[in-house]
Amino acid sequence: MGLEADRGEEMSPAALQSPIMKEASSTCTLHFYFNMHGEESELKVLLKKGPRITTLWWLAGNSGDLWQHSNVVIGRVPHDFTLLFEASTNFNKPGHVAVDDIDFTNCSLPAEPQSCSGNTFMCNNSACIDPSHVCDFSDDCGDRSDEIDCEKQGVVERCNFEQGLCSWAHSDVDTPEGDWTRQAGQEGWPRHGPPRDHTDNLATGHYITPGSHLTARGQISEILSKTLLPSFNCTVRFFYFSMSDDSAQLTAKSRTLKSGVDDEMLWIRGSSHSYNWQRAKVTFSSSVISKIAFRYELGDTERGLVALDDISFSRECNFDPENSKLPETLPTSSPHTPPVTTTPMNPCQDNEFFCRRSAGKVCIPVMLQCNYHPDCPEGEDETGCGSCTFENDQCLWSDASDGPAKWQRQKASSNTEPPEDHTIQTGFYMTVNLSQGSTQTEAKLLSPQLKPSSPYCQLLFHFHISAESTGSLRVLMQQAEGGEAILWSRSHNTVSHWALAQMPIGLFQQTYKIWFSSISKATGPISSPGDHVVAVDDISFINCETTYEPPALSSYGCTFEDGLCVWVQGAEDELDWSSGSGPTETPNTGPTADHTTGTGKYLYIESSHPSEKENTAQLKSLLLPPAGENGYCFTFWYHMFGATVGSLKMLLKSADSSNKILVWQQSGSQGDEWLLVQSHVTLQRVHQVILEATVGGEAGDIAIDDISFIHGPCPDSDLCDFEEGSCSWQQEASDDFDWIRKWGSTLNPNTGPESDHTTNTPKGHYYYLPSSMEDQAGQKALMSSPLYSESKGSCLQLWYHMYGKGMGTLNVYQQSLDGKEVLIFSQTGDQGRLWRFAQAELLPRIQPYRIVVEGVKTGPTLEGDMAFDDVHLTDAQCPPHGFCDFESSFCSWSNLGGRVDQGDWLLGAGASPNPNTGPTVDHTTNSSNGHYIYVDSSVGEWGDTSYLVSDVFQPSSRGHCLTFWYHMYGSHIGTLNVYINDRKMHAGGNEEGYLKWTKAGNSGDQWLQDSVYIKHEEAFWFVFVYERGKSIGGDVALDDITIQPSSCYSEPSVFPSNNSNALYAGLAVGLMLLIGITISIFLFMLNRKWKSRNTLTITNNEVPREISMFDMSDHTQHVSKDP
Incomplete structure (x- = not known):
């Protein structure tokens, strides 16, 4: 409208x-x-x-x-x-x-429950309300039964200002003519007060407002209660109105001296932008007589609309019938105690702060008050400055809630939730019960005004969210200029009574406030009041003083032998990192020892119950200084082993931003070993490092150990995964296109990878060459590695992705310093929708050299995006193509990953942790120290599959023989299958291909050998697929896999002995020997021909057409090329 x-x-x-x-x-x-x-x-x-x-x-x-x-x-x-x-x-x-x-x-009257709990007040209409709301001038029952017979309820002192000021009186420290004044809404609005009172909700109702003659900053208007006798847990309830009054202060104090010099702050107004009457209450205790003082102090601007109404005291408040005056000074000491000099007035100068609780006259510069560091001997200069245990009072933290759900100070007991506070277990904390509100009202706990902070300032607090609570907890920042920002949030319950949260606040050059916000996630009425509690305790600030300087970078390292050092658990996540030594609780996953000493401790996440898939655990550093000109090297060791391992990430977060930067990531099982990560950090802002682990399944324990920081860049690595940049690889200037560093899917559909190979996630990085309809056949993109010394490297390994109908050619060259190149690897055409492994022997050299990766286009197409990743230069010889004994790695075999299967093949040694299944030794060494690969049957469900994929083999006229050793022992062995697949089947969505071999059931505790002969007319690959049996007891293992370009020969059968059979056997043996000799001669001649071709020189950077495709089942072919 x-x-x-x-x-x-x-x-x-x-x-x-x-x-x-x-x-x-x-x-x-x-x-x-x-x-x-x-x-x-x-x-x-x-x-x-x-x-x-x-x-x-x-x-x-x-x-x-x-x-x-x-x-x-x-x-x-x-x-x-x-x-x-x-x-x-x-x-x-x-x-x-x-x-x-x-x-x-929240407009409906209270519903009539079946019964009221023992800690509630029953109204005449059978509704139940909080007893703290009885006789507070608010008709919470709906029939006013909570507002009658108040003296019988023990509430004797209350005033709604309809007939006057009751027992409230003016103060001696008021500014002249600054007394609080009783007004009606229709008289005070719109200049001095709200348009209605709270009691009757009418313009004719009355309230009190500060003196209208206040005109200068610092002028005061006070009103005092009747004198209270010593009281314990006395509660004052009142309603206040505050609008357009930012710069002024409205407070409630407990006064024990007439001068007010020793006042104790009980409450300070939070929000001043609400056109509503807001309820507040404060609880205090005093061992001497006292008064409550409501104080209004004018700020820099003209007074806004401010008023008080309906002030009432709880039954625990004891009043002096004589309403005696407060003393001028503190009581003198007894003869049995040392005398303490007390000063009724502030003895310090205007620019000094009086340490009133410290013995003697102690004055400190006023600038040191609330500077996040105690400077008075008793620390009173930091009272009411933000840090609070809530043991004595609320430290000026105040409720600023919009609705009926209010934050209040609670003493822990067996009847409270939680039953213990965090400080001393029997003390106090702040809590809000969201069952008293609605799904749309926010409960706010507002801090006092906080002073400017250092760039390294962090907030610490402990919190509790009850098990069945629908509530959430957020921390927000309110800046002096009016802006606000969410610093932290959590919406799920805490596992224990109290959880620790630590978050950056960072640099603020002006004053600011923070507040805790809680709001219900429930979509309907909340029926169980006791189960919707959110609580906060022990708020503190660290490294916030503006003069703070961080320690040396090396001090942030940690071996976790004696706890977390300066690292803290994240609080927004579902899990915590646990300290472990020896094996983790879940078999077939996690480390067996720490990395530091082999007998020490490490941190890990427990992936089994009650953890759930996608649960995360974060470990956070303190705030670190900017990385500096040369940056620093952050290193740690990690262990990711198991059938359903999730992911591990390294993130950076600036203190002045809520965004996180993903620096490194790994997912899936990486073998039963500790692996090193080195990351060169160059972020020029105050920041923190976060290590985040995600659960992938019940056999997915992830561990970390030995964190360190070293100034300067990280040492050179023989492996480049492109996660942090190009590793000094450079684009060639003489080509037609550039390779592009990318993460996630490429832009064109039906081509390119969806994730990198390193992390197997959309956030990992790789280099790719995009295709377009403007491409021309023969156009190229070249990228070269850093210069390697002639003595470095024997084998080059990399992973490539060539999926798409318009795929071109990928070439890899070894280029010497004088520009001469030798082609050491080449692949052409669609290789399927997965990352492929390639390796090549490096030629002997007498000059430094580079590795050059070249992409060649076939012409206009949108389905020709090619990519490469994880380039690794090793000093060891390349393992024979098609052979793997799994002693150190998977060789060129890989788990399929993605969403196709449900588990991984794992690298194992010795006996399986699962009883009565799996091997006890490998086949290669026949010892418990040797390695094999296996599928863990304790993980997953019946019928789950695990895929193991080979690299690509080119067709051969001789066919190919796959020979392997398998172990299938246990009472619930499933089915082991061998398939071959090619790019046509794979492009059609067939992840398995043609079934060539199958075996099911228990074959005994022994290694068995079998062979599969393949003669395929197109490039192909092998796939082992294991389908899990009904239950645990179905571990299947593989070892010593060989793929050769030949037929599969078997031993001759043994027949009954007779002359004719012996003759036939002799002829057969002779024939076999003749064939063997013939093949040897043929191979010798072929080898001589290959050596002669190896000296062929090719000009103009062209590769002869007849060698553009290489049979990777034979020896790698090298072609030299002049520049």
Whole structure:
């Protein structure tokens, strides 16, 4: 609904009236959005009860041409009523007023439950309310039964200011003519007070406002209660109104001396931008007589709308019938105690702070107050400055909630949730019960004003979210200029009573506030009050003083032998890192010892129950200084072994940003060994390092150990995974295109990888050559490695991805310093939708050399994106193509990964952790020290599959023989299959291919050999697939796999002995020997021919067509080429 400036008469109001509404509860709240543009626009919300109209909310002026949310507490209305939106604007000027999305919350009267719990008050209408709301001038029952017979309830001191000030009196420390004044809403509004009181919710009702003659900053208006005798856990409840009063302070204090010099701060106003009466309460104890002082101190701007109403004291408050005066000074000491000099007035200068609790006259510079560091002997200069255990009071933390759910100080007991506080187990904490609110109201706990902080400032606190709670907890920052930002949030319950959270605040050069915010996630009414509790305790600030300097970078390292050092658990996640030594609890996963000493400790995540898939655990450093000109090398060791390992990430987070930078990532099983990560960090901002592990399944323990920081770049590595950049690989300038560093999927559909090979995730990096319809056949992109010394490297290994109907050619060259090149690897055409392994022997050299990767295009196409990743230069000889004994790695075999199968093949040694299944020794060495690969049958369900994929083999006229040793022992062995696949089948979605061999069931505790002969007309690869049996006891293992370009020969059969059979046997043996000799001669001649071709020189960077495809089943072919 809207009002336009070109429709109507000048300043003519327009009214929008609601239907007749039934009575409303004391918490009934109206929500709406408004858009008000124009200098002379005005919008009101009015309450109409019969002929009487009361203003509830009012706003005037230009609020910007945007939609803004507002809410107004309607309050208790015991009969029918209507609401009106009244808008006006100057119709001679451009502008409009509009409202939308009107909604109501918490308007129903309390429902009648089946019974009330022992700690609630039962109303006459059988509704149940919190006993702290009895006799507080708010009709919470709905029948006013909680507001009658208050003296019988023990509430004797309360005042609604309808008949006067009751026992409240003016203060001696007021600014002259600064006394609080009793006013009615229709008199005080709009200049001095709100348009209605709280008691009757009417414009004719009364409240009190600060003195109207306050004109200068620092002028004071105070009002004092009746004198209280010594009391324990006395609670003061009151309602306050605060609007457009940012710079002033409204506080409640406990006063024990007439001068007020020793006042104890109980409460300080939070938000000053609410057009509502807000309820507050404070609880305190005093061993001497005291008074409550409400104090208003004017700030830099003119006073806004400020008022108090309906002040009441709980039954625990004992009042002095004589209302005696407070003493001038503190009581003198007894003869049995040393005398303590007390000074009634502040003995320090104006620019000094008086350490009043410290013995003697101690004055410190006022700038040291609230500087995050105690400078007084007793630390009183940091009282009320943010840090708080809540053992004595709230330390100026105050409730600023919009709805009925309020933060309050709670003493721990067996009847509270949680039953212990964090500080001393029997002390106090702050808590909010969200069952007292609605799904749309926010409970806020607001800090006092905080001083400027250092770039390394961090907030620490302990929190609790009950097990069945629908509540969430957030930490937000409110800056002096009005902005706000979410620092931290959590929406799931805490496993233990208390969890620690630590988060960066960073540099602030102006004052600021933070607040804890809790709101229910429930979509409907909350039925169980005790299960929706959120609590906070032990708030502190570290490294926040503006003079703080961080320690040496090396001090942030940790071996985890004696705890977490300066690292902390993340609190936004579901899991914590655990300290471990020896094997983890779950078999077939995790390390068996730490990395540091082999007998020490490490950190790990437990992936089995109660952990769930996708649960995360974070480990965070303290805030670190900018990395500096040369950066620093961050190193750690990790262990990722198991059938269902998730992922491990290294992230960086700046103190001044909520965004995290992914630096390194790994996923899936990496073998039963500790592996090193080195990351060169160059971030020039204050930041922290985060290590985050994610559960992949019940056999997915992930461990870390031995974190260290070293100034400068990391040592050179023989492996480049492109996660942190190009590793000094460079684009060639003489080619047609550049290789592009990429993460995630390439832009063209039906081609390119979806993730990198290193991490097997969309966040990992690789280099790729994109295809387009502007491509021309023969166009190239070249990328060269750093220069290697002639003595370095014997074998080059890399992974490549060539999927797409328009795929070109990938060439790899060894280029000497003088520019001469030798082709050491080449592959052409579609190789399927997966990463492929390639290796090549490096030729002997007398000069430094480079590795050059060349992509050659076939012509215009959108299905020719090729990529490469994980380039590794090793000093060891390349293992024979097609052979793997699994002693050190998977060789060229790989787990399929992705969403195709449900588990991985694992590298194992010795006996399986699962009883009565699997091998006890490998086949290669026949010892428990040798290695094999296996599938863990204790993980997953019946029928789950695990894929193991070979690299690509080119067709051969002789065919290929796959020979392997397998072990299938156990009571629940499933099925082991061998398939061959090619790019046509794979492109059609067939991940397995043609079945060539199968075996099922128990074959005994022994290694068995078998062979499969393949003669395929296209490039192909082998796939081992194991289908899990019914239960545990079905481990299957493989070892010593060989793939050769030949037939599979078997031993001759043994027949019964007779002359003819012997003759036939002799002929057969002779024939076999003759064939063997013939083949040897043929291979010798072929080898001589190959050596002669190896000296062939090719000019103009061209490769002869007849050698553009290489049979990777034979020896790698090398072609030399002049520059």
